[in-house]
Amino acid sequence: GQDRPMPKPFPTPIVIAHRGASGSRPEHTLAAYELAIDQGADFIEPDLVPTKDDVLVARHENAIAETTDVASHPEFADRRTTKTIDGQTITGWFVEDFTLAELKTLRARERLPQLRAGNAAYDGRFEIPTLAEIIDLAKRRTRETGRTIGIYPETKHPTYFARIGHPTDDRLVAELRRAGWDSADAPVFIQSFEVKNLQHLHGITKVRLIQLMAGEGGPADGAVPSYAAMLTPAGLRQVATYAYGLGPDKGQLWQGDAPTSLVADAHAVGLKVHPWTYRAENVFLPARFRHGDDPATHGDVAGEIRRALGLGIDGFFTDYPLIGVETRSAA
Ligand code: G3P
Ligand code: CA
Secondary structure, eight states, X not given: OTTSOOOBOOOSSEEEEETTTTTTSOSSSHHHHHHHHHTTOSXXXXXXXXXXXXXXXXXXXXXXXXXXXXXXXXXXXXXXXXXXXXXXXXXXXXXXXXXXXXXXXXXXXXXXXXXXXXXXXXXXXXXXXXXXXXXXHHHHHHHHHSBOOEEOOEESSHHHHHHTTOOHHHHHHHHHHHTTOOSTTSSXXXXXXXXXXXXXXXXXXOSXXXXXXXXXXXXXXXXXXXXXXXXXXXXXXXXXXXXXXXXXXXXXXXXXXXXXSHHHHHHHTTOEEOOBOBXXXXXXXXXXXXXXXXXXXXXOHHHHHHHHHTTTOSEEEXXXXXXXXXXXXXX
16 A cells, blocks of 8 residues: 555665575574564575475475474374485485475474574474465565565475476466566576576576576586586576576685686676675584685674675675675675
8 A cells, every 4th residue: 555665676785685594593484584684685585395285385405304393203204215316315304295284283493503502492483484475474574664575586406306296496486476476577586506497497487597506516407517617708608598697606706815707707798696605604514515615704704795795796695684784784
């Protein structure tokens, strides 16, 4: 109605709350997303995986023992199994083996309780949210605050899920369409580490697409030989045919203390740059979550963001959106 403030356009560079305010609440819970919005984040980031009945829910990986209390539910003991997903063999419980109704009986748990004891205090309190609930939250908070709150979803393991009969990118677009957000001006970015799914998305939606890249290796769908090849001038021109921007590992912005040419090279072909992930716990994260983190910067989230802002980035992912917003204001 007319009593509601009109949404304002996004400030730039955009602050993307990585898994919500995941430095301060258990990741991928409505509480983590809501706190991120309270702290001024422009976008909240859900990683998405499908349930057995094809509902997209927010989890960083389909294995859920590390971030829920599933292991303490005797009724699900026989769901424990071993799978190989994109080359990694994991024993545990998997989202795609649970209906949404079953998943909703679980409660979120902090992944890194030794590092984030304050978060662990919330263990057992929050449900696993659906994409639909996250969209509703973003819309409600947009109405209440008069700021535009966007979502920045990532479909995890899209080729794997399509192969086992759960095509997640098409589900995502269907959900966005239902929300009136399947358009170029919707407050949405879709991101992926894979390539073929982004090219498929380019054909079915006008929503802005972000090609994620890691510091090592290459896309799980084998579409290009490596992320290093993607960063060559020819590789970047190819990405620009389907994507709006790049989501590099923040380590790719630097060679020692000197900037690499990544930001300039991406901008030269019209790609925006949104690096990930600025957080305080760099040193102590398990190796598979460390992604180019520099031990020398432990604790200096603001300093790291400030240096990246100096390179002309267009947005950034952070576990600490309040630090992100304050650092942007001071820059
Ligand atoms: O999506 C950007 C960043 O979130 C990639 O890392 O592993 O946290 O999804 P991850
Ligand atoms: Ca992500």
